[in-house]
Amino acid sequence: MNxxxxxxxxxxxxxxxxxxxxxxxxxxxxxxSDKVLPSDAAMKIYESEFPVxxxxxxxxxxxxGAKDDVETLVEKIRQLDxxxxxxxxxxxxxxxxxxxxxxRGGGPRPGFHFxxxxxxxxxxxxxxxxxxEEKECLMEKSKTKCRLKTSDLEKVIEEELxx
Amino acid sequence: MAKVFIYPINSLILADLVERFGHKPLTMMSQIRGxxxxxxxxxPPINITPEDPKLGLKYAAIEVPAGVRGRMSLIGPLIEQTxxxxxVENPPTxxxxxxxxxxxxxxxxxxxxxxxxxxxxxYPESDEEARDFVNEIVAFLESLPKEKxxxxxxxxxxxxxxxxxx
Numbered sequence: 001m002n003x004x005x006x007x008x009x010x011x012x013x014x015x016x017x018x019x020x021x022x023x024x025x026x027x028x029x030x031x032x033s034d035k036v037l038p039s040d041a042a043m044k045i046y047e048s049e050f051p052v053x054x055x056x057x058x059x060x061x062x063x064x065g066a067k068d069d070v071e072t073l074v075e076k077i078r079q080l081d082x083x084x085x086x087x088x089x090x091x092x093x094x095x096x097x098x099x100x101x102x103x104r105g106g107g108p109r110p111g112f113h114f115x116x117x118x119x120x121x122x123x124x125x126x127x128x129x130x131x132x133e134e135k136e137c138l139m140e141k142s143k144t145k146c147r148l149k150t151s152d153l154e155k156v157i158e159e160e161l162x163x
Numbered sequence: 164m165a166k167v168f169i170y171p172i173n174s175l176i177l178a179d180l181v182e183r184f185g186h187k188p189l190t191m192m193s194q195i196r197g198x199x200x201x202x203x204x205x206x207p208p209i210n211i212t213p214e215d216p217k218l219g220l221k222y223a224a225i226e227v228p229a230g231v232r233g234r235m236s237l238i239g240p241l242i243e244q245t246x247x248x249x250x251v252e253n254p255p256t257x258x259x260x261x262x263x264x265x266x267x268x269x270x271x272x273x274x275x276x277x278x279x280x281x282x283x284x285x286y287p288e289s290d291e292e293a294r295d296f297v298n299e300i301v302a303f304l305e306s307l308p309k310e311k312x313x314x315x316x317x318x319x320x321x322x323x324x325x326x327x328x329x
Contacts, residue, residue, distance in 0.1 A: 024200065030175060086179040091195025091210075098199070098207065111173065117255050118175045124293035125176055131294060132301060 026064040026090040027074055030115070032122035033084035041077050041085075048073060055094040059119050060085075062094045083129035086122060165307040168245040168274055170267070171254050172238065180297070181249070184304040189241040198237075211236075223269060234266040239273075247307050248274045248281045249300060255286060280307070 031038050042056050045063065050073055052065030061077075063070050078085050097103045099110065108116075165186045169177040172191040181188040198210045211233045219232025222239040250271055275281060282303040287293040 025196065028175070086175055087182065088173075088175045088178040089190055089192035089196070091192045092199055096199070098210075114171070114173065115175060121176065121287065121293065124287065124290045125297060127290065128294040128297035132297065 023067045024065065024093070025067045025070050026062060026093050027070055028059075028088050028090050028115075029061040029063060029074060029077055030086045030088070030119060030122065031060040031081075031084070032086065032119065032126055033081040036080045036085065041080065044077060044080065045073055048076065053094060059115065062090065064093050083133065084122070084126040086125075164309060165246040166244050167304070167307070168241060168248040168279075170248070170250045170271060170274070172241070172270075174251070174254070177249055177251065177300075180300050181304065184301060185309055186247075186304060186307060189244060191237060191241075194237040194241065222273065228265070230263055231266045231269065234263055235269065238266070238270050242270065242273050242277065245274060245277060245279055247279050247303075248277075249303065250274065250281060250283045251286050252283060253286050 029041060031041060038056050038058075038060050041061055042054055045052065045054050045061070050065065050069045052063055052069050052073060055062040055064075063073060074087050078087060092099045095102075101107065101109055166189055167181045167186045168189045169181060171177070172189075174190075178188040178190050178192075195210055199208050201208060215236040216229040216232040218236035219234070219239065222235040222242075223232050280303075282299065284296055284299050285292070287296040
């Protein structure tokens with residue numbers, strides 16, 4: 001039997017609950033910036049008034065909520081310092097009993113060690129992204145064509161005549 | 164937009180770079196999310212059930228430890244979707260869900276034998292190495308097609324038409 005065809009209000013409500021549950025995602029925002037602090041990013045999210053859950057951590061933020069909201073917010077936060085704010089998905093929602101230290105008797109949660117190792121490498125990765133961006137800007141500038149100014153044309157003519 | 168498999172499969176740096184340059188990273192986190200947030204008979208839903216090692220039989224033989232097969236039941240479907248891959252050699256730590264070396268070897272073997280474009284780079288240990296690391300990855304990602312292949316577009320159109328008819 002296809003459950004999507006059931007029209008009772010209870011079934012509709014249940015279906016709605018499962019649908020919203022499916023769309024919920026969680027993302028890590030890891031901040032390795034000199035300009036932006038995790039608290040600044042958290043304040044930015046509170047200001048945005050999106051219905052998401054935010055948890056501030058030592059390395060950045062954990063944001064959880066509806067997929068569209070989280071993706072929009074994450075993009076906004078990334079723009080604060082594009083090359084020094086990194087984002088990745090998280091499987092478990094924040095504060096989940098199966099992962100949260102509070103319910104597991106302390107100690108780092110599983111998965112934190114690898115994140116900590118990568119966080120140490122982020123300043124170098126950010127610097128490399130900065131360099132790459134600078135190079136691209138230079139390439140674009142050299143590519144852009146501009147109209148020859150009359151003063152420059154005069155100089156060229158004078159140089160040619162002076163030969 | 165290509166689906167890019169990354170190794171280590173829960174890497175923050177790789178997942179971010181792939182997403183930043185307009186592709187979709189195939190990561191363990193999305194698989195885990197599917198497991199732990201969907202409604203199931205287990206309450207709360209658990210990430211690996213006794214059924215998973217059986218699903219892993221598609222990728223590893225019966226005499227292979229159940230841990231490898233359980234992990235492969237999550238990683239295997241990702242490898243099937245792979246259109247390109249980035250493999251980082253010698254990552255300093257393999258903790259948590261990617262802490263099993265046998266699974267990692269099998270994963271890398273399956274990805275390499277799939278015949279998709281694979282970039283193999285060394286994990287950076289200095290600023291200069293990090294620069295080369297980023298440049299190589301960016302060049303590889305930019306060489307991948309940004310648009311979806313025509314076949315997929317046609318399939319999507321067909322499925323949309325079917326849904327409309329319903």
